[in-house]
Amino acid sequence: GAVVSQHPSRVICKSGTSVKIECRSLDFQATTMFWYRQFPKQSLMLMATSNEGSKATYEQGVEKDKFLINHASLTLSTLTVTSAHPEDSSFYICSARGPAHNSPLHFGNGTRLTVT
Amino acid sequence: EDQVTQSPEALRLQEGESSSLNCSYTVSGLRGLFWYRQDPGKGPEFLFTLYSAGEEKEKERLKATLTKKESFLHITAPKPEDSATYLCAVQAKAGNNRKLIWGLGTSLAVNP
Numbered sequence: 001g002a003v004v005s006q007h008p009s010r011v012i013c014k015s016g017t018s019v020k021i022e023c024r025s026l027d028f029q030a031t032t033m034f035w036y037r038q039f040p041k042q043s044l045m046l047m048a049t050s051n052e053g054s055k056a057t058y059e060q061g062v063e064k065d066k067f068l069i070n071h072a073s074l075t076l077s078t079l080t081v082t083s084a085h086p087e088d089s090s091f092y093i094c095s096a097r098g099p100a101h102n103s104p105l106h107f108g109n110g111t112r113l114t115v116t
Numbered sequence: 117e118d119q120v121t122q123s124p125e126a127l128r129l130q131e132g133e134s135s136s137l138n139c140s141y142t143v144s145g146l147r148g149l150f151w152y153r154q155d156p157g158k159g160p161e162f163l164f165t166l167y168s169a170g171e172e173k174e175k176e177r178l179k180a181t182l183t184k185k186e187s188f189l190h191i192t193a194p195k196p197e198d199s200a201t202y203l204c205a206v207q208a209k210a211g212n213n214r215k216l217i218w219g220l221g222t223s224l225a226v227n228p
Contacts, residue, residue, distance in 0.1 A: 004159075006159070041220070042220065043120075043203075043218040043219060043220050043221070044160070044203070044205075044216075044218045046215055046216070091157075093159045093160075095159070102148070102165070104148075104150055104162045104165050105150075105162070105216065106162060107152075107159035107160045107161070107162075108159050109158050109159045110157070110158060110159045112157065
């Protein structure tokens, strides 16, 4: 149980284009999902908390107009990287807390974004 | 300031050579400590949650322990398939803040 699916697993795009990443909770409902970014040799960095039916909460230093988050249903959150630039190239991972009390975070398999 | 430090940064073992990974933490009231395994190019996979000092959890060749200052992930007779990065994270009790504080991980390589 508590499976999180993320798509696509990798994407290459040209500078200036936008890219959408989907995160789905497959066997449970997630009112809250979390979006992380991971650079090589660095710890997971929380970018934003996605709340179903309301605005996302962004961490300090994360541009909300650059990283658009939509959480329109209890099983789907999307992250759109707008007007991507090479410095946005990274590994993006979503997660959701499982349905049981005190459930840990379960992660998707990540999306490797390369902006050329 | 809440902080998580993992050591060593990298560890190379021979198959069958048991060892331990360390996660030292400082947090204003521990709500939970989490261990994850991450394979290259994949998201972290949940292993254990520990809530209070003295608690231990086991899964196959892995055993996690917790004190008031640190956690150990003991790997007994590791196999090559145990090669991965092991991540530790803590969650503080502070109000409704459920944000996890992550360590940098220990990269484990087990040679056959």
